[in-house]
Amino acid sequence: MAREKLLLTPGPLTTRIETRRAMLEDWGSRDAPFIALTAELRRRLLDVVHAGDDFVAVPLQGSGTFIVEAALSTLLDRDAKLLVLANGAYGERMLKIAQRLGRSVETLSWPEDQAIDPAKVAAALSERAGITHVAMVHCETTTGLLNPLAEVAGVVAGHRAGLIIDAMSSFGALPIDLRSLPVTALLASSNKCLEGAPGVAFGIVARSALARCAEISPSLSLDLHDQWRALESSGQWRFTPPVQVVAALVEALRLLEAEGGPSARLRRYQASFDVLAGGMQRLGFELYLDRAVQAPIIATFRPRAGEPFDFDRLHAALSDKGFIIYPGKLTREETFRIGCIGAVEPADFERLLIEMRRITI
Numbered sequence: 170m171a172r173e174k175l176l177l178t179p180g181p182l183t184t185r186i187e188t189r190r191a192m193l194e195d196w197g198s199r200d201a202p203f204i205a206l207t208a209e210l211r212r213r214l215l216d217v218v219h220a221g222d223d224f225v226a227v228p229l230q231g232s233g234t235f236i237v238e239a240a241l242s243t244l245l246d247r248d249a250k251l252l253v254l255a256n257g258a259y260g261e262r263m264l265k266i267a268q269r270l271g272r273s274v275e276t277l278s279w280p281e282d283q284a285i286d287p288a289k290v291a292a293a294l295s296e297r298a299g300i301t302h303v304a305m306v307h308c309e310t311t312t313g314l315l316n317p318l319a320e321v322a323g324v325v326a327g328h329r330a331g332l333i334i335d336a337m338s339s340f341g342a343l344p345i346d347l348r349s350l351p352v353t354a355l356l357a358s359s360n361k362c363l364e365g366a367p368g369v370a371f372g373i374v375a376r377s378a379l380a381r382c383a384e385i386s387p388s389l390s391l392d393l394h395d396q397w398r399a400l401e402s403s404g405q406w407r408f409t410p411p412v413q414v415v416a417a418l419v420e421a422l423r424l425l426e427a428e429g430g431p432s433a434r435l436r437r438y439q440a441s442f443d444v445l446a447g448g449m450q451r452l453g454f455e456l457y458l459d460r461a462v463q464a465p466i467i468a469t470f471r472p473r474a475g476e477p478f479d480f481d482r483l484h485a486a487l488s489d490k491g492f493i494i495y496p497g498k499l500t501r502e503e504t505f506r507i508g509c510i511g512a513v514e515p516a517d518f519e520r521l522l523i524e525m526r527r528i529t530i
């Protein structure tokens with residue numbers, strides 16, 4: 170087999186060999202060993218964000234978007250009114266999902282290079298009547314922008330609204346502590362900072378809120394309340410779980426603990442990001458975002474000024490050398506993205522920069 174390529178993308182990502190090896194076994198989904206594995210999964214997911222007894226972890230088959238859709242369909246009843254805070258494609262996706270579900274939804278938007286402003290959220294909640302829930306993206310993977318989660322959570326809690334967080338590209342690396350953070354639901358998936366294989370997503374949901382949500386979801390397979398009740402009563406998934414992917418995620422969570430938890434992982438990502446951003450700047454590629462709002466998860470770069478830029482050529486040339494990068498996702502400006510997450514380290518970015526210099530010279 171050719172040497173494996175490093176995935177410097179927003180996910181799926183490069184995973185450790187131990188994580189991939191955990192997928193070699195077959196599991197009976199209704200047998201005791203898999204029931205124990207599911208219980209370990211749910212316990213470890215809660216531990217990552219210091220969630221106590223007032224939260225439950227509910228895993229769901231599918232990619233990240235499935236858990237966002239499941240959470241909105243389960244938590245928003247017919248009388249709910251959602252305010253989506255949007256400054257990128259994933260915020261816009263939450264709006265689209267709520268609209269498809271036929272739920273009452275409004276947005277408050279910012280440009281893609283600006284963080285959500287908690288003061289504007291507070292003003293909107295005071296001015297607009299009847300908002301029951303607020304949804305936001307923690308790290309907007311569109312650009313790599315970090316939104317002020319704690320500040321927004323404080324504002325939303327002050328208005329007694331529920332808060333739904335898309336923590337897809339932050340869970341497992343950026344600090345999230347549910348002992349002090351008032352949220353209703355925190356949503357993420359297996360294949361980003363947790364460094365698992367793709368195919369499972371999950372919600373960490375306030376127990377009391379979820380308990381009130383029986384038979385709200387118009388979808389059976391995406392009904393998080395039903396999924397939760399089945400897991401609680403039998404320890405089993407309702408429908409065929411991706412058993413190998415679950416096994417890989419449990420192994421990835423054990424590796425996260427062994428690495429030193431999210432804070433150690435964040436240090437590794439930050440070190441990689443610093444190597445990347447510094448080296449790219451020396452080659453003339455500037456970061457799209459201001460450093461003050463940049464998370465060390467994924468970097469968006471502008472092409473060099475006054476020079477033609479062909480993403481497909483750069484992608485192919487780097488792929489040839491074993492590095493997969495990602496196109497930009499901005500509507501108004503040409504950019505490209507390089508991810509710092511996954512089982513990669515600063516030395517990998519040193520090697521990337523050597524190739525980058527050769528290709529772009």
Ligand SMILES: *Cc1c(COP(=O)(O)O)cnc(C)c1O
Nearest residue numbers: 232233234259306310335337338
């Ligand atoms: C990756 C991601 C998602 C989910 O995308 P999928 O392709 O469905 O896994 C949602 N929100 C954010 C912020 C993401 O980074």
